[in-house]
Amino acid sequence: MPFDGFFRTRRQDVRARSLADMLARTATDALRAEVDLTPKPGLVDRRDNGAHRDMSHALMMASSEALTLGFHDCAVAAMRERDPERLRAELGVHGRESEARMMLATGGINTHRGSIWALGLLVAAAAAEPGRWRASDLLAWVARMAAIDDPALAPLRVSNGQRAVRQYGVAGARGEAERGFCQITNAALPVLRHSRDAGASERVARLNALLALMAVLDDTCVLSRAGRAGLHLVQQQATDILAIGGVGTRGGGCRLAALEQALIGANASPGGSADLLSATLFIDALETAARDKPGGRDRRAPTRKEIRNADVIA
Numbered sequence: 001m002p003f004d005g006f007f008r009t010r011r012q013d014v015r016a017r018s019l020a021d022m023l024a025r026t027a028t029d030a031l032r033a034e035v036d037l038t039p040k041p042g043l044v045d046r047r048d049n050g051a052h053r054d055m056s057h058a059l060m061m062a063s064s065e066a067l068t069l070g071f072h073d074c075a076v077a078a079m080r081e082r083d084p085e086r087l088r089a090e091l092g093v094h095g096r097e098s099e100a101r102m103m104l105a106t107g108g109i110n111t112h113r114g115s116i117w118a119l120g121l122l123v124a125a126a127a128a129e130p131g132r133w134r135a136s137d138l139l140a141w142v143a144r145m146a147a148i149d150d151p152a153l154a155p156l157r158v159s160n161g162q163r164a165v166r167q168y169g170v171a172g173a174r175g176e177a178e179r180g181f182c183q184i185t186n187a188a189l190p191v192l193r194h195s196r197d198a199g200a201s202e203r204v205a206r207l208n209a210l211l212a213l214m215a216v217l218d219d220t221c222v223l224s225r226a227g228r229a230g231l232h233l234v235q236q237q238a239t240d241i242l243a244i245g246g247v248g249t250r251g252g253g254c255r256l257a258a259l260e261q262a263l264i265g266a267n268a269s270p271g272g273s274a275d276l277l278s279a280t281l282f283i284d285a286l287e288t289a290a291r292d293k294p295g296g297r298d299r300r301a302p303t304r305k306e307i308r309n310a311d312v313i314a
């Protein structure tokens with residue numbers, strides 16, 4: 001039918017806009033919740049700037065808010081464009097627009113490039129298949145989309161991540177996306193939920209999930225700053241804290257403080273793990289929303305309070 005878009009009912013348009021708004025808000029809330037989580041080792045939180053001389057809590061919050069529009073645009077694109085190649089190109093445009101808005105909001109500091117990548121793809125996945133919000137479904141979609149080359153990407157764009165990929169032979173952010181960010185399904189989500197089930201506070205559960213990511217992720221942020229020795233330090237010490245029961249135990253809290261000092265001393269920031277923690281919280285929120293309202297197509301999004309309920313430092 002010609003002009004089939006023209007005949008979309010107002011209700012469909014309203015529903016499309018409301019879904020895009022909800023997904024964009026949920027992604028932004030996940031970013032804010034990650035920044036607010038405290039105390040994180042080597043990362044910006046409510047208490048200090050970790051291993052980042054050029055960042056602050058306020059800057060990270062401003063950056064998070066600046067990304068909402070780009071997430072919305074990724075959702076709308078994924079609802080409208082059914083051709084994967086064309087959609088990949090469009091997501092690349094929205095991703096770079098978001099990176100530009102981030103730089104404007106931060107005065108040129110790269111706070112969230114990795115988050116724009118991971119959450120932009122996840123928002124698109126959730127919008128492309130409304131309600132199919134199991135982690136495995138979302139991340140399988142992400143893996144397919146990430147495997148498509150972005151036609152506009154400058155092939156010689158040399159970033160810290162690309163240098164680390166070449167120097168250390170790791171997957172990097174794009175490679176991890178092509179693998180469906182398996183650290184989320186294999187480590188972060190199980191530890192987050194196991195900690196909750198064991199009675200841990202939401203803050204402790206999220207800190208344990210961050211450690212679970214740090215224990216297994218080949219974080220190019222750490223590699224570019226502190227080399228393979230720095231990555232080994234991060235992975236080993238995060239593993240050790242989880243092995244004694246996580247940050248909720250007396251020994252775990254002390255070791256977390258020691259890890260923070262070691263990371264600052266090594267100028268090592270697990271920024272990639274922070275990005276994937278935001279992605280984990282986003283997926284957790286959508287799985288919860290889908291589970292709480294079976295059968296409904298426009299599932300209630302988790303409230304801002306539900307997503308950010310770990311803001312309070314226990």
Ligand SMILES: CC(C)(COP(=O)(O)OP(=O)(O)OC[C@H]1O[C@@H](n2cnc3c(N)ncnc32)[C@H](O[C@H]2O[C@H](COP(=O)(O)OP(=O)(O)OP(=O)(O)O)[C@@H](O)[C@H]2O)[C@@H]1O)[C@@H](O)C(=O)NCCC(=O)NCCS
Pocket residue numbers: 052074091092093094095096110111112113114115116117118120121150153159160161162171172173174176217218219220221225269271272273275276
């Ligand atoms: C695919 C892109 C992400 C480009 O990635 P690339 O491989 O080129 O590397 P980078 O540009 O360096 O970005 C990678 C960032 O991703 C995070 N990250 C690191 N390791 C992993 C991992 N194993 N899995 C997932 N994500 C990972 C990390 O981001 C965080 O750290 C940054 C801050 O670190 P910092 O060292 O302080 O800052 P730098 O600027 O790097 O150094 P300084 O100059 O300050 O010293 C910050 O970004 C955090 O988020 C890595 O840095 C993607 O950018 C791309 O191609 N985008 C185009 C648009 C697009 O296609 N979008 C589609 C969806 S919207």
Ligand SMILES: Nc1ncnc2[nH]cnc12
Pocket residue numbers: 034035042043044045050052055060111112115269271272274275
């Ligand atoms: N809290 C944080 N501190 C430093 N880098 C980050 N990248 C994403 N979240 C971050």
